Amino acid sequence: MDASGSLRIANVRIEGDSELRQVVIEEGVIRSIQRQDKNFAADLDAEGGLLVPSLVDPHVHLDAVLTEGFPAPNYSGTLIEGIERWSQRKPYLTEEDVITRAEEAIRWHMGQGVLKIRSHVDICDPNLTALKALITVRERVRDVVTLQLVAFPQDGIFCFPDGPELMDEAMRLGADVVGGIPHYEWTREDGIRDVEYAFKLAEKYDKPIDIHCDETDDDQSRFVETMAKLAYERGWGQRVTASHTTAMGSYNDAYAFKLIRILARSGMAIVANPLDNVVLQGRFDTYPKRRGMTRVKELMAAGVPVAAGHDSIMDPWYPLGTGSQLFVASMLAHVGQLTGTEELKQCFNSITYAGARVMGLEDYGVAEGKKADLVIFDVPSSTDAIRLLPRPRWVIAGGRVVASTPPVTTDVLWNGIEQRVSYLR
Ligand SMILES: [Zn+2]
The missing domain is CATH 3.20.20.140 (Metal-dependent hydrolases)
Structure with a gap:
């Protein structure tokens, strides 16, 4: 990640895809979106989060x-x-x-x-x-x-x-x-x-x-x-x-x-x-x-x-x-x-x-050649985003992270033991 708008993101989920992807952004533009390769050197690990356009x-x-x-x-x-x-x-x-x-x-x-x-x-x-x-x-x-x-x-x-x-x-x-x-x-x-x-x-x-x-x-x-x-x-x-x-x-x-x-x-x-x-x-x-x-x-x-x-x-x-x-x-x-x-x-x-x-935005979307104005949510699908109303984990403008929210977690005491609640099925 640098001021020139280059960023390499690993492990993003694109709605409808069964496999995780890796994204390369250069000069603020999405250069490639490919199947995740384990040797990919990333600046940011999205940990399976949903990648959507701004x-x-x-x-x-x-x-x-x-x-x-x-x-x-x-x-x-x-x-x-x-x-x-x-x-x-x-x-x-x-x-x-x-x-x-x-x-x-x-x-x-x-x-x-x-x-x-x-x-x-x-x-x-x-x-x-x-x-x-x-x-x-x-x-x-x-x-x-x-x-x-x-x-x-x-x-x-x-x-x-x-x-x-x-x-x-x-x-x-x-x-x-x-x-x-x-x-x-x-x-x-x-x-x-x-x-x-x-x-x-x-x-x-x-x-x-x-x-x-x-x-x-x-x-x-x-x-x-x-x-x-x-x-x-x-x-x-x-x-x-x-x-x-x-x-x-x-x-x-x-x-x-x-x-x-x-x-x-x-x-x-x-x-x-x-x-x-x-x-x-x-x-x-x-x-x-x-x-x-x-x-x-x-x-x-x-x-x-x-x-x-x-x-x-x-x-x-x-x-x-x-x-x-x-x-x-x-x-x-x-x-x-x-x-x-x-x-x-x-x-x-x-x-x-x-x-x-x-x-009338023509350079909009999650696709190669589009401007890298992107959002990553800690949820598996857009419907889960509408259901859970999370703030985005990361917001990316022209390849630069311009906003981030740490993960929010909830623990409940259940039969005397703390259990993490995910709100996901
Ligand atoms: Zn109005």
Whole structure:
């Protein structure tokens, strides 16, 4: 292991392989993955741990992380009170404040094996303080973490003073992705204009699109169909993502069936955010209460790429969170009833390859020639990772170990004798 990004790892397990492997990394790139040879001189012995690519968090709000509780807590835990608390917090935003909190959250992500992050950034601020701060952070972390920034109009494009100009200015300053929030605009017509404006800006700056779309329990909120149509017409499916789309959970089945069909044809992707949405949606319901989730199972079955994001880490909307994408995958499995054998693998895929697809990462994966951004877990399979929620034993960025967690062990006293519990079958 050295600063140039060369590393030789012995005894890794790659999911689905019966034999252990050895990996050679040179200049930050995976040069070879071969059957384990007993004479291999290794820098790191993975002891049979599971080797996976860096986890991906394709949807988080780094400008709001770690603000929970100040200037006041969210007493009700509702979305509405969260928005109120955030508007009270915004006047205290400085570049230094945003940088300090965002970098702390990124360290949490790194410890959890997440080296690919797409952050939405609220641009409804005439000074664009948070965006400028996160552009600084993006440059500071670039050797280790790929950080993409979405120009996100939290308070609307057409119902916020100078909304369109602020979106344009955010893209000009260097945002990587165009955002939107059509369901939050005051009228259906403005919602359509919100989506159309995002596509116009994406064309102007040649950037991808990731819109907060239909994040409501209103079964009449139907802006994803507009996104799918525009993505299909332009052949831009690979560069278009709709985030949240929780209204899909409330659509009638005939409409949902039609919509999922056109989404599959458009080639665009969906990002579900099960942590926030399962606690924030359905709040106007008595019982039965809706789950506030998009139709993950049906979307996956139709071949629509579905990734999953952390969304919040201790902010006015969600007071919990540690940056663990495994916990996100676990919540996705539970809330989406995705406990079939293949479905659990799809949940892991939603925080790895599907997330990389959303972020457009081409050098991603465990294969020769790919960038050596890798994670080793002390578990035999991805399903065990979702079940046990371990922190990674080692996190490797460009061939360098950038985070590690010592093995956690538990002993129980059993008939007077200490026994080690593995939690494995
Ligand atoms: Zn969000």
